[in-house]
Amino acid sequence: MAEFTMELNDEQREVRDWIHGFAADVIRPAAAEWDEREETPWPVIQEAAKVGIYSLDFYAQQYFDPTGLGIPMAMEELFWGDAGIALSIVGTGLAAVGVLANGTEEQIGTWIPQMYGDANDVKVAAFCSSEPDAGSDVASMRTRAVYDEAKDEWVLNGTKTWATNGGIANVHVVVAVIDSELGSKGHASFIIPPNTPGLSQGQKFKKHGIRASHTAEVVLEDVRVPGSCLLGGKEKLDERLARARERARAGGGERLKNAAMATFEASRPAVGAMAVGTARAAYEVALDYAKTRSQFGRPIIDNQGVAFQLADMRTSIDAARLLVWRASWMAVNGKQFTSAEGSMSKLFASETAKKVTGQAIQILGGNGYTREYPVERMHRDAAIYTIFEGTSEIQRLVIARTLSGMPIR
């Protein structure tokens, strides 16, 4: 187990500075354009692939940093550049993690390279779990997967929504119901290979923020995939379902537990780190502005009303980062989240990003309210952190249930 230290080592500093350079030189200058275009910034993803930031190797290296700080550091810097573009760069990772967590070695080797493509022909992937009637309450998912034994194929039907990269992905990872009696224990994940008939993009959403990231419905109509596309394989699924049925007979597994499980434990600190990146970006703009903008014959930061806001903003950002780092260190070192520390980090960091970006607008006055300055975009972007990967309310539910051991609703 790695010693926990607040001091980045030389290698980590080098990686952080390298990612920061890419965020400052490539991502930030492109941010306003792709926000207005509301399109996937393919040229920026390609640049990221060329320098090695858009690849599984890059994330694997950061993930296996034994201090746990590799991923949060990378996320903070990329999202400091711009949240919408950064999500376009890291969105594939959510689907890749789905395969890494549940797939066989063969599935990992076959599908992950197809999710990323290569620098000359970049691809993206999508992770499709949410549905119109199953957001926080994952257990009410309706998309069905039925096994056709004669052909060794699975047939999927249903509608997914809110899928980052949905419909434009080369590879989709789709969560579907096998046994509806078992709630989320009766779900399984499937690879939908490129160009599979029956999968189509539904509505593309016009969003409040992170507009450079593509979000859409994914419609599945009699989508047939080979048996080998069931992540983890049929034998493992059958064993898992048998265990879940046994437990259900013994009286376990209530619905609210499943609602809490709508969030993805392992990815919470990473989302917290994204929020820290956005918050820090807005804080820096506000600090700079407060030092250079003069009213009443002096810089506005000379007023405690402004300076104290900046002091609070920076304090919250640092506190958020520490919660994120702690949870990331715990995750990498296999520590039990006995107080839902992952959820705490995501909750605090995302609420901080929303608040701090709002304060930044206030400090910039009228300019803060326009698209001439980036804090307006950052504030719109920040709102997503309290919604995806489990809303703030769901994080509080998880924390409260974990702390109390009570079935709080």
Ligand SMILES: Cc1cc2nc3c(=O)[nH]c(=O)nc-3n(C[C@H](O)[C@H](O)[C@H](O)COP(=O)(O)OP(=O)(O)OC[C@H]3O[C@@H](n4cnc5c(N)ncnc54)[C@H](O)[C@@H]3O)c2cc1C
């Ligand atoms: C831009 C964007 C990208 C996304 N990307 C993906 C993706 O790639 N893949 C994917 O599968 N999903 C994705 N999502 C979906 C996201 O995870 C869901 O939006 C989220 O889980 C909330 O679900 P919902 O929108 O249905 O809200 P609901 O679950 O309907 O919640 C509505 C409100 O009710 C509150 N609420 C619900 N239940 C409770 C409760 N028990 N106690 C207290 N309050 C409660 C919520 O906190 C929220 O405030 C994305 C969403 C967005 C907006």
